[in-house]
Amino acid sequence: MTSDFESFYDALQLGFQRRYRDGLAFSATYTWARNQSTNVAPWDSNVIERFDAANDVRHRVVVTATYELPFGRSRTGLMGALLGNWQVNGVAIWQSGLPFDITNATARSNTGGSDRPNLVGDPGLENRTVEQWFNTVAFEPQPANTIGEAMVERNLLHGPSRSHVDLSLFKTLPLGDTMRLQLRVEAFNVFNNASFGNPNGALGSAAFGQITSTIGTPRQMQFAAKFLF
DSSP states (O other): OOOOOOEEEEEEEEEEEEEEETTEEEEEEEEEEEEEEEEEETTEEEEEEEEEOTTOOSEEEEEEEEEEOOTTSSOOHHHHHHHSSEEEEEEEEEEOOOEEOOEESSOOSOSSSOOOOEEOSOOOOSSOOSSOSSOGGGEEOOOTTSOOTTBOOTTOEEOOOEEEEEEEEEEEEEETTTEEEEEEEEEESTTOOOEEOOOOOEETSTTTTOOOOEESOOOEEEEEEEEEO
C-alpha cells in the first residue's frame, strides 16, 4: 500500500468553563482552523492540487449552559411539586461556511474530466445575497480545448455561515429514594433560523452564483419522559 495524497489540519482552540455551582454550569469554545487536502486534478492525473477540504470550517463557536431554576426549592406539598426541580438547558452553535468549487457547466478542456474557468477579477462581494453570493463576472470560460492560463483554484470560495440554538426544559419528579421521573420539553432550532446551502458554482448554468437550497431542519419540538433508577 502507498500514500498518494495528504491532509493538513491546523487549529487554535480556546475554551472557557464555569464548573457546576449554585445550579449553573456554563461553557464556551471557539475554534479557528484550516483543513486542506491534496488530490489529482480532474483533467490530468499527473497534476496534484492542494486545496481547502470539503469540511474546512474556519471558525466555530459553541456555547452550552445548564441552569437549575431556584424558585420552588424550599416549598413543600403541591406547590413544591409544581414549582421545584426545573432545569433549563441550552446549546448555541455558529460556524462559518463550507468551501465550494467553481467549475464549467460543460467541460472545455476536452480531456475527459471536468475543468474550471479562468479567474479574471475579484470574486468577492461586499453585500452578498442568496440571489448573488459572489461576483459572477470574475469568471470566464477558457478557450475551447485548453486548460486555461488563469484557472480558478479548487474550492476557492466559502458558502454562508450556519447557526442554530437548541433549548430544553426538564422537570424531575422524585419517586422514592432511588428513582426519578424526568419530563422533558425539547426544542431544536428554537428561533427557526434558516441555514442556506452553498451557491451554484457551475459557470454557464442559469443559477450560477445563486443559493437555491437550505440545509438542516426548521424548528422542531418534542416531549419525552425518562425514568431514572
